[in-house]
Amino acid sequence: MILGGTEEAKALAARLVAAGHPVIVSLAGRAAADYPGTVRIGGFGGADGLAAVLRAERITHLLDATHPFAAAISPGAVRAAAMAGIPYLRLERPPWGAEPGDDFVMVKDAEAASAAVPEGARVFLTLGLRGLSPFLARRDLELVVRAIAAPDLEGRADVTVLRARGPFALADERALWAEHGFDALVTKNSGGSDAKLVAARENGALVVMIERPAGQPPADATTVDEMLARLGKG
Numbered sequence: 001m002i003l004g005g006t007e008e009a010k011a012l013a014a015r016l017v018a019a020g021h022p023v024i025v026s027l028a029g030r031a032a033a034d035y036p037g038t039v040r041i042g043g044f045g046g047a048d049g050l051a052a053v054l055r056a057e058r059i060t061h062l063l064d065a066t067h068p069f070a071a072a073i074s075p076g077a078v079r080a081a082a083m084a085g086i087p088y089l090r091l092e093r094p095p096w097g098a099e100p101g102d103d104f105v106m107v108k109d110a111e112a113a114s115a116a117v118p119e120g121a122r123v124f125l126t127l128g129l130r131g132l133s134p135f136l137a138r139r140d141l142e143l144v145v146r147a148i149a150a151p152d153l154e155g156r157a158d159v160t161v162l163r164a165r166g167p168f169a170l171a172d173e174r175a176l177w178a179e180h181g182f183d184a185l186v187t188k189n190s191g192g193s194d195a196k197l198v199a200a201r202e203n204g205a206l207v208v209m210i211e212r213p214a215g216q217p218p219a220d221a222t223t224v225d226e227m228l229a230r231l232g233k234g
């Protein structure tokens with residue numbers, strides 16, 4: 001079973017299905033369900049529920065390829081795999097780091113991220129739907145929000161919303177930055193394609209980066225190839 005919700009989960013499922021393995025992909029519900037293998041959707045009701053499913057489906061390996069900011073599912077998945085007596089392996093993309101010349105501020109959460117943005121800035125918010133409130137409360141900021149679904153703007157009519165799903169090409173990011181002239185980018189440290197960071201660097205913009213949640217299981221692999229190698233399928 002693959003715990004999904006990321007591009008890596010989809011790619012891992014495709015490779016395992018192509019190699020002839022029966023794969024169940026588990027999604028929380030919000031992500032698109034066009035995955036290879038058998039897809040199941042919805043929470044398990046905690047670690048006990050997941051352990052029961054692992055036993056009932058006679059799962060031999062629990063592969064956790066959830067997003068680095070999905071903080072609740074992974075610790076429970078470790079416990080569930082132990083209860084079911086099967087291996088748990090986590091695929092987690094490496095975090096982004098500042099390069100020479102970058103103007104990075106690392107913060108713990110959205111509140112701290114908002115506090116790190118200077119007065120009157122034009123801000124590109126790529127936090128998804130959560131964590132917008134501290135920014136929406138600041139009337140001095142010009143905000144552009146990029147998210148897959150429509151966010152709750154808490155009554156702010158002056159906020160620009162860009163509905164889009166990544167990954168984003170560098171040429172498109174450059175065009176967006178040329179259009180909006182952002183002073184600051186606010187992002188979670190998701191890792192993966194770094195086109196928006198390149199655009200921020202080229203524009204000399206401040207990058208406010210929300211650090212990954214603490215208490216997550218360590219990564220066993222950082223790429224699909226590494227995970228397949230760990231499974232002996234590389």
Ligand code: NAP
Nearest residue numbers: 004005026027028043044045046066067069070071072073
């Ligand atoms: P979360 O806080 O870790 O999970 C909340 C609850 O949703 C979990 O306790 C679990 O319910 C259920 N759940 C989460 N992932 C699941 C999965 N793959 N299969 C079945 N149930 C799952 O996660 P989240 O931040 O809400 O994210 C939900 C999903 O979206 C994740 O699978 C993640 O990979 C994907 N995603 C998240 C982000 C992000 O920034 N958070 C970004 C991109 C994609 P029970 O306790 O009832 O089992």
